[in-house]
Amino acid sequence: MPLFGVPGSVLLTSAVFGVLHGYQGVLGILRTSAMGGMLAWGFLASGSLWPAVVAHTLIDLAAGLWLGDRLLSPEGRRGVQRDATSFER
16 A cells, blocks of 8 residues: 555555456456455455455355356356257167
8 A cells, every 4th residue: 555555556456356357257357356346445444354355255155156157158157068858868
């Protein structure tokens, strides 16, 4: 913060947070950059990293358990793909 000030530090760390999620594609980078800004706000408001850690954990759980299929684009989905004839013998 001494070098960039609070706003610059939030922008820089949020951008880095987004780029580190580059495996999610351009939309994922934009989403996680925005989320990084919100997590930074939680840190600034509380003076502790714990609110950001807890929020990140809850977000990952929600995205992974409940929203994963909806957040992945069809071409980004991985796993076993079966067609209707794969069970016929």
